[in-house]
Amino acid sequence: MTNDLQFDSQGQLRNLLTIEGLNRQTILDILNTAESFIAVGEREIKKVPLLRGKTVVNLFFESSTRTRTTFEIAAKRLSADVININPSVSSTNKGETLLDTIDNLEAMHTDLFVVRHKDSGAAYLVAKHLPPHVRLINAGDGRHAHPTQALLDSFTIRQYKKDFSQLRVAIVGDILHSRVARSLIHVLNILGVPEVRVIAPKTLLPVDVEKLGVRCFYDMRTGLEDADVVVMLRLQRERMQGALIPSEQEYFNLYGLTLEKLKHAKDDAIIMHPGPMNRGLEIDSAVADGERAVILPQVTNGIAVRMAVMAIVMGGSAPKDRRPGQ
Amino acid sequence: MTNDLQFDSQGQLRNLLTIEGLNRQTILDILNTAESFIAVGEREIKKVPLLRGKTVVNLFFESSTRTRTTFEIAAKRLSADVININPSVSSTNKGETLLDTIDNLEAMHTDLFVVRHKDSGAAYLVAKHLPPHVRLINAGDGRHAHPTQALLDSFTIRQYKKDFSQLRVAIVGDILHSRVARSLIHVLNILGVPEVRVIAPKTLLPVDVEKLGVRCFYDMRTGLEDADVVVMLRLQRERMQGALIPSEQEYFNLYGLTLEKLKHAKDDAIIMHPGPMNRGLEIDSAVADGERAVILPQVTNGIAVRMAVMAIVMGGSAPKDRRPGQ
Amino acid sequence: MTNDLQFDSQGQLRNLLTIEGLNRQTILDILNTAESFIAVGEREIKKVPLLRGKTVVNLFFESSTRTRTTFEIAAKRLSADVININPSVSSTNKGETLLDTIDNLEAMHTDLFVVRHKDSGAAYLVAKHLPPHVRLINAGDGRHAHPTQALLDSFTIRQYKKDFSQLRVAIVGDILHSRVARSLIHVLNILGVPEVRVIAPKTLLPVDVEKLGVRCFYDMRTGLEDADVVVMLRLQRERMQGALIPSEQEYFNLYGLTLEKLKHAKDDAIIMHPGPMNRGLEIDSAVADGERAVILPQVTNGIAVRMAVMAIVMGGSAPKDRRPGQ
Numbered sequence: 001m002t003n004d005l006q007f008d009s010q011g012q013l014r015n016l017l018t019i020e021g022l023n024r025q026t027i028l029d030i031l032n033t034a035e036s037f038i039a040v041g042e043r044e045i046k047k048v049p050l051l052r053g054k055t056v057v058n059l060f061f062e063s064s065t066r067t068r069t070t071f072e073i074a075a076k077r078l079s080a081d082v083i084n085i086n087p088s089v090s091s092t093n094k095g096e097t098l099l100d101t102i103d104n105l106e107a108m109h110t111d112l113f114v115v116r117h118k119d120s121g122a123a124y125l126v127a128k129h130l131p132p133h134v135r136l137i138n139a140g141d142g143r144h145a146h147p148t149q150a151l152l153d154s155f156t157i158r159q160y161k162k163d164f165s166q167l168r169v170a171i172v173g174d175i176l177h178s179r180v181a182r183s184l185i186h187v188l189n190i191l192g193v194p195e196v197r198v199i200a201p202k203t204l205l206p207v208d209v210e211k212l213g214v215r216c217f218y219d220m221r222t223g224l225e226d227a228d229v230v231v232m233l234r235l236q237r238e239r240m241q242g243a244l245i246p247s248e249q250e251y252f253n254l255y256g257l258t259l260e261k262l263k264h265a266k267d268d269a270i271i272m273h274p275g276p277m278n279r280g281l282e283i284d285s286a287v288a289d290g291e292r293a294v295i296l297p298q299v300t301n302g303i304a305v306r307m308a309v310m311a312i313v314m315g316g317s318a319p320k321d322r323r324p325g326q
Numbered sequence: 327m328t329n330d331l332q333f334d335s336q337g338q339l340r341n342l343l344t345i346e347g348l349n350r351q352t353i354l355d356i357l358n359t360a361e362s363f364i365a366v367g368e369r370e371i372k373k374v375p376l377l378r379g380k381t382v383v384n385l386f387f388e389s390s391t392r393t394r395t396t397f398e399i400a401a402k403r404l405s406a407d408v409i410n411i412n413p414s415v416s417s418t419n420k421g422e423t424l425l426d427t428i429d430n431l432e433a434m435h436t437d438l439f440v441v442r443h444k445d446s447g448a449a450y451l452v453a454k455h456l457p458p459h460v461r462l463i464n465a466g467d468g469r470h471a472h473p474t475q476a477l478l479d480s481f482t483i484r485q486y487k488k489d490f491s492q493l494r495v496a497i498v499g500d501i502l503h504s505r506v507a508r509s510l511i512h513v514l515n516i517l518g519v520p521e522v523r524v525i526a527p528k529t530l531l532p533v534d535v536e537k538l539g540v541r542c543f544y545d546m547r548t549g550l551e552d553a554d555v556v557v558m559l560r561l562q563r564e565r566m567q568g569a570l571i572p573s574e575q576e577y578f579n580l581y582g583l584t585l586e587k588l589k590h591a592k593d594d595a596i597i598m599h600p601g602p603m604n605r606g607l608e609i610d611s612a613v614a615d616g617e618r619a620v621i622l623p624q625v626t627n628g629i630a631v632r633m634a635v636m637a638i639v640m641g642g643s644a645p646k647d648r649r650p651g652q
Numbered sequence: 653m654t655n656d657l658q659f660d661s662q663g664q665l666r667n668l669l670t671i672e673g674l675n676r677q678t679i680l681d682i683l684n685t686a687e688s689f690i691a692v693g694e695r696e697i698k699k700v701p702l703l704r705g706k707t708v709v710n711l712f713f714e715s716s717t718r719t720r721t722t723f724e725i726a727a728k729r730l731s732a733d734v735i736n737i738n739p740s741v742s743s744t745n746k747g748e749t750l751l752d753t754i755d756n757l758e759a760m761h762t763d764l765f766v767v768r769h770k771d772s773g774a775a776y777l778v779a780k781h782l783p784p785h786v787r788l789i790n791a792g793d794g795r796h797a798h799p800t801q802a803l804l805d806s807f808t809i810r811q812y813k814k815d816f817s818q819l820r821v822a823i824v825g826d827i828l829h830s831r832v833a834r835s836l837i838h839v840l841n842i843l844g845v846p847e848v849r850v851i852a853p854k855t856l857l858p859v860d861v862e863k864l865g866v867r868c869f870y871d872m873r874t875g876l877e878d879a880d881v882v883v884m885l886r887l888q889r890e891r892m893q894g895a896l897i898p899s900e901q902e903y904f905n906l907y908g909l910t911l912e913k914l915k916h917a918k919d920d921a922i923i924m925h926p927g928p929m930n931r932g933l934e935i936d937s938a939v940a941d942g943e944r945a946v947i948l949p950q951v952t953n954g955i956a957v958r959m960a961v962m963a964i965v966m967g968g969s970a971p972k973d974r975r976p977g978q
Contacts, residue, residue: 045705
C-alpha cells in the first residue's frame with residue numbers, strides 16, 4: 001500500500017516514505033545518482049539547474065536545524081526555490097489541521113514537500129493526501145522511518161567497504177525509539193548484508209526485533225566481535241528520566257563506544273553516527289575523532305544523497321528500470 | 327491623502343495600502359495582470375526574471391506563516407531576493423522604533439517592503455516614511471485593510487462568476503474585527519457588485535456598517551437567500567473570551583455554514599474563506615470540502631495576484647491608464 | 653597567532669577575525685573594494701555573480717536580525733546561496749558542542765561562515781578549527797571584536813572626511829563592553845588618525861584604556877572639543893541594573909548627545925552610531941535625525957563593505973599586495 005505511493009504506474013520513484021518496499025535496484029540507482037552529485041559538492045560552482053523554477057517546501061513540524069539545513073542546501077544546489085516552514089510556531093496553533101496546511105501549500109503550486117513530524121505515519125498521511133504530481137520526501141516521522149539517513153548510511157558503507165555481501169554491521173543503542181535504526185536495518189537487508197546486529201539493553205530493544213532480520217546482543221563486546229561497521233545511535237537524554245536506562249555513567253560503561261571496546265571489532269571497522277553526538281554518553285571522543293570514524297563523510301554524503309532523491313522523485317535524472325520487484 | 331501614497335504623479339500604482347481610493351480600472355488591471363501570472367504557476371519552470379536583482383523585505387511584525395509564504399513564493403517566482411524579518415523577535419525589542427527599523431532596511435537599498443502589523447494604519451505610516459523609489463504592499467494592518475486578500479477574492483469571484491454586475495455576495499462572521507471584510511466590501515462596491523450583504527450577530531458588526539455600502543442581516547438563512555457568493559470569515563477564538571459571542575456551539579448553530587443553511591443560497595453559489603479555517607466553528611467540513619468551495623483556488627490565485635501587485639508597483643509590467651478617477 | 657589565521661601563506665586575507673594585525677594597506681584595499689560595490693547597490697539589478705554556487709552560512713549564536721540581514725543581503729547580491737542558522741534554538745540544545753556543529757556544516761561543503769557569538773574569542777576558535785579552504789568572517793564576538801563594523805565606520809569617515817591624517821575622532825559611551833569601540837579604535841590607529849578620544853564615565857572604561865592608543869575624557873563637553881567625528885555607542889539598558897550607571901535620565905544629561913553638547917565639536921563634525929539607537933538615552937532625536945548624522949549612510953556602506961570582505965576572503969576579487977607588514 002505504501003508502495004502505491006512510493007512508485008508511479010511506470011515504476012518510477014515519486015515519493016520516498018520508507019525503505020520498506022524499495023528493491024535492491026531502486027536503492028542502488030539512488031546511490032549511483034548520489035555518486036554523480038558528490039562531484040557537484042566539490043566543484044567551484046556547486047550548482048546544477050535540475051530543479052530551477054521548482055518550489056521545495058521544508059515542512060518541519062518537528063524542529064531540526066541540522067536536517068533542515070541538509071535538505072535546504074541540497075535543494076538550493078539543484079537551483080530550486082526553498083521555503084522553510086516550521087508549523088509548530090505557525091498556523092497549526094491557529095487551529096488549522098495538518099491536512100489544511102498541506103492543501104494550502106499545495107495550492108501555491110509547490111512541487112516537493114520535505115516533511116518531518118514527531119508522529120509515525122505522518123509522512124504517509126501527507127503523501128496520500130497530495131495529488132500525484134506533487135512529490136514528498138520523508139525527513140523522519142516518529143519512530144517509523146528516516147529513509148534518507150539510511151540511504152546516506154549505506155552510501156557511506158559502500159564508499160568504505162565496496163561490497164555489501166560480506167559485511168557484519170552492528171547497530172548500537174536505543175533501537176526501540178530509533179527511526180534511524182529501523183530504516184537502516186531495512187536497507188542493509190535489502191542490499192544483502194549477511195549479518196546485521198543490534199546491541200542494546202533489553203529495555204531499548206523492540207519486542208520481536210529479530211523479525212526485522214537482525215541478531216540481538218545485550219553485551220557490547222560480544223556484539224562488536226569482528227564487526228566491519230559500527231553504527232552508534234544517539235541516546236535521547238529524555239529517556240533517562242524513565243526507568244529505561246540506569247544512569248548516564250552506567251550506560252556509557254556498558255554501551256558507550258570506547259577505543260577499548262572497539263578492539264573487538266575488525267581492525268578496519270568504520271564507526272558511524274547519525275548525529276548530533278552525545279560525547280561521553282554513547283560515544284567517547286577518542287572514537288568520535290579517531291581515524292576510523294566516518295561521521296563527517298556521512299554528512300557530506302547526506303547532501304549528495306538528498307540531491308539524488310530530490311532529482312529522482314522530481315523526474316529530473318531518474319535512472320531507468322527502478323520498478324520494484326514485489 | 328492615502329492616494330498620494332498609492333499613486334505617483336503619472337497615476338501609476340506605487341504602493342498598495344488599501345482598496346479605498348483605487349478605481350475600477352486599476353483593480354481590473356491588477357486582476358488582468360494576475361491572469362497572466364496564473365500561467366507562470368502552471369509552467370515547468372515557475373520563474374520570470376521581472377524582479378531579478380531586487381530585494382524584497384517581508385516585514386511581518388504580526389507573525390503569519392501562511393501569508394508570509396505566499397509573498398515569499400510570489401517574490402521568488404519573480405526572481406527577487408527575499409529577506410524575511412519578524413521584528414517581534416528582533417531589534418524592536420532592543421528599543422529601536424518602527425521607523426528606525428524601516429530607515430535601516432531602506433538604507434540597505436531594499437526595493438519593496440511587504441508589511442504586516444497588528445496596528446491599523448501601520449502600513450500607511452511606513453509608506454509615508456519611505457522615499458518614493460521604495461515600494462510597499464500592505465499585507466494586513468490591524469482591523470484596517472488587507473488589500474491583496476480582497477483582490478484575490480475578487481479575482482476568484484470573477485473566475486467563477488465572470489461578471490460582477492449581477493451578483494449577490496454575502497460575507498458572514500466577525501465583520502467588526504475583520505480587515506478582510508473591510509477590504510472586500512470596498513473592492514466589491516468599486517467593481518459594481520449590486521448587492522453586498524453582511525451576516526453577523528450585532529456584537530460583531532461595526533456601528534453604521536450600512537454606510538460601507540452593505541445590507542445587514544442578523545439571521546443566516548435570510549442573509550444567504552439567493553446569494554451567488556458566500557464568504558465565510560475566520561472567527562478568532564480569543565473573541566470567545568469576552569461577551570461578544572455566546573459559545574462555540576451556539577455560534578456554529580447560528581452562523582456556522584452547513585450544507586443545510588447553504589441551501590438558501592443559489593444552487594451554483596461558491597463558498598470562500600480566507601483561511602485558516604476553524605472547521606466546526608464557522609464552517610462545517612462538509613461545506614469546506616464540498617464541490618462548491620473555492621477556498622483552495624483562492625490560495626492559488628493569491629500567488630498570481632501578489633505577483634501582479636509586486637510587478638505593478640515595481641513598474642515591471644505596469645499596465646497603462648491606471649490613473650484613479652478621483 | 654591570529655594573523656596566521658587571518659592571512660594565507662601568500663599574504664591574502666582569508667578570514668576576518670579582528671582588526672588587530674591588519675596593516676594599513678589591507679584595510680585600504682578592503683575600503684577600495686567596497687567602493688566598487690557601492691555602485692552595485694545603486695544599480696537596477698543589484699547582483700554580481702562573484703559567489704555564484706557558493707554556500708554562505710550565517711551562524712548567529714547571538715541573535716541579531718539587523719546584522720544578519722546585512723550579511724544575508726550582501727551574500728545574495730554576490731549571488732551566493734545563504735543558509736541562516738540560529739543555533740540558540742537548534743541542535744546545540746541537543747547537547748552537541750560548538751565544534752561539532754561547525755564540523756557538520758563544513759562537511760556540507762559550505763564555503764564561508766559568518767559567525768556571531770556572545771563569547772569573546774569564539775570566532776577565533778571556529779576559524780582555527782576550520783580547514784583552510786573554508787573562510788570565516790567575525791560578525792561580533794563578545795566584547796572582543798566587530799571588524800566589519802569598524803571597517804564600515806572607517807569607510808564612512810573617509811567618505812565624508814577624505815583624509816584620516818588630520819582627524820580628531822571621539823567615541824562616546826560604554827567603551828568597556830563594546831566590541832564596536834575596540835575594533836574602531838584599532839582601525840583608526842592603523843589608518844593614522846592622530847587623535848582618538850574616548851568619553852565615558854569611569855565605570856564604563858576599561859582599565860589602562862590609554863594603552864589602546866586613545867585619550868580619555870570623563871566630561872562630554874571637553875571630550876567633544878573640536879572633534880571631526882563623533883561616534884555614539886549603544887548603551888545596553890541591562891547595564892542600568894548594576895551600579896555602572898546612575899539612571900537613564902542622568903546618563904542622558906551627562907553623556908547623551910544633544911545639539912547643545914554637539915556645539916563643542918567642529919561645525920562640520922559628523923555623527924555616527926552603529927545602531928540600534930536608544931533615542932533619548934545616548935542620543936537625542938534632534939541629533940540622530942539632524943543633517944550631520946551619517947547613521948544611515950553607515951548602514952548603506954555596511955552592505956558594500958561586507959560584500960567587499962566576502963569577495964576578498966573568498967578570493968573573488970582580491971586586490972594585490974595585501975601582505976601584512978608585521
